[in-house]
Amino acid sequence: xxxxxxxxxxxxxxxxxxxxxxxxxxxxxxxxxxxxxxxxxxxxxxxxxxxxxxxxxxxxxxxxxxxxxxxxxxxxxxxxxxxxxxxxxxxxxxxxxxxxxxxxxxxxxxxxxxxxxxxxxxxxxxxxxxxxxxxxxxxxxxxxxxxxxxxxxxxxxxxxxxxxxxxxxxxxxxxxxxxxxxxxxxxxxxxxxxxxxxxxxxxxxxxxx
Amino acid sequence: xxxxxxxxxxxxxxxxxxxxxxxxxxxxxxxxxxxxxxxxxxxxxxxxxxxxxxxxxxxxxxxxxxxxxxx
Numbered sequence: 288x289x290x291x292x293x294x295x296x297x298x299x300x301x302x303x304x305x306x307x308x309x310x311x312x313x314x315x316x317x318x319x320x321x322x323x324x325x326x327x328x329x330x331x332x333x334x335x336x337x338x339x340x341x342x343x344x345x346x347x348x349x350x351x352x353x354x355x356x357x358x359x360x361x362x363x364x365x366x367x368x369x370x371x372x373x374x375x376x377x378x379x380x381x382x383x384x385x386x387x388x389x390x391x392x393x394x395x396x397x398x399x400x401x402x403x404x405x406x407x408x409x410x411x412x413x414x415x416x417x418x419x420x421x422x423x424x425x426x427x428x429x430x431x432x433x434x435x436x437x438x439x440x441x442x443x444x445x446x447x448x449x450x451x452x453x454x455x456x457x458x459x460x461x462x463x464x465x466x467x468x469x470x471x472x473x474x475x476x477x478x479x480x481x482x483x484x485x486x487x488x489x490x491x492x493x494x495x496x
Numbered sequence: 497x498x499x500x501x502x503x504x505x506x507x508x509x510x511x512x513x514x515x516x517x518x519x520x521x522x523x524x525x526x527x528x529x530x531x532x533x534x535x536x537x538x539x540x541x542x543x544x545x546x547x548x549x550x551x552x553x554x555x556x557x558x559x560x561x562x563x564x565x566x567x
Contacts, residue, residue, distance in 0.1 A: 325520030337515060338532070359515050359532035366536065447532075456502055463503030463564035466539040472504060473536050478512065480529030 304453055311451050312404045315357070319381055319406035322354040330357050339364055344387045349414040355381035355407070358446035360475020363387065371395040372441040375465055377430050377458070378402055378448025382411030388444065389423035398423040399435055430458040435465040446475035497553055503564040504537035505549040539564065
């Protein structure tokens with residue numbers, strides 16, 4: 288059943304990666320700055336409920352983080368985050384999952400959210416200040432080159448981001464690198480049930496829409 | 497297989513659902529039968545555990561890959 292999302296790890300040779308990244312940044316800058324405009328994917332609190340996010344998880348999370356939520360799954364349904372654990376959130380967006388994780392791991396734990404979109408990082412950092420949580424930080428970076436040390440994390444989470452990375456193998460290897468031995472990967476993402484032709488993989492607007 | 501090759505074991509998809517229908521704008525999601533999923537995996541304890549997982553896939557460790565550095 289798993290097909291194109293995982294089978295083909297390298298981008299189409301003609302795909303302009305810098306253009307792709309720029310297009311994705313533009314899309315998610317809009318999700319950060321004008322979340323009410325409506326996108327080709329669900330966003331915000333209705334999406335969180337659709338994906339099974341519990342009301343108690345969202346308590347104390349700033350509305351700014353919730354309104355720009357654009358995940359595709361529920362990393363927290365895959366395993367409990369324990370007090371004291373270290374978590375890396377790949378593609379942290381406006382911070383909702385990182386902030387939920389920070390509450391779960393408590394003051395003895397630490398969360399590093401990583402995102403490549405400046406508008407999302409700014410929104411996440413403002414939200415973190417608003418919560419007063421001091422066990423969470425947001426770093427600018429790419430999933431294919433995570434700004435985190437080898438073996439630092441107990442858990443890597445990510446939600447609706449891996450599908451946006453042209454080199455998924457590199458991103459998964461980075462997730463493995465930053466995890467401790469026996470560390471857990473808990474991911475929300477997408478799969479496609481029909482083969483994606485090479486010609487479609489070259490169309491940047493199909494990556495974002 | 498790709499998740500195992502990247503350095504993980506115990507890969508499992510635990511949930512899948514249509515998370516795109518009804519979005520404010522139309523998308524290409526329906527054209528490809530796109531579903532939202534949750535999946536999990538675990539970093540192996542050591543290279544031997546990873547090797548066993550690769551062997552179970554009838555897949556030899558590619559020469560250019562090695563156990564993800566943790567030190």
